[in-house]
Amino acid sequence: MPEQEFQPMGAAYAGWLAAQDSVPADGKNIPADGVCSGCDRLKRDHEGVERVLAIRKLKYFNPDMRRMVVKAGLPYCNCQRPRRAG
Numbered sequence: 001m002p003e004q005e006f007q008p009m010g011a012a013y014a015g016w017l018a019a020q021d022s023v024p025a026d027g028k029n030i031p032a033d034g035v036c037s038g039c040d041r042l043k044r045d046h047e048g049v050e051r052v053l054a055i056r057k058l059k060y061f062n063p064d065m066r067r068m069v070v071k072a073g074l075p076y077c078n079c080q081r082p083r084r085a086g
């Protein structure tokens with residue numbers, strides 16, 4: 001599959017997820033609880049979200065570069081995460 005550049009699409013991520021059918025079923029859709037209820041964007045550090053992104057090569061570990069590769073324009077939640085004092 002040719003590398004494809006994704007444009008920033010904000011909350012329209014559901015569209016480009018649905019548009020691609022050549023991925024495993026469990027990598028097709030962001031889980032409902034992986035979407036922030038405050039802003040309808042992707043939660044950070046959510047296992048299901050991270051897996052979908054990895055399957056779609058939107059965010060994955062590149063062993064050659066030895067670092068995480070993250071595509072620009074991922075519609076991540078920008079809400080302030082609750083912080084617990086440890």
Ligand SMILES: [Zn+2]
Pocket residue numbers: 036037038039040041077078079
């Ligand atoms: Zn949010």
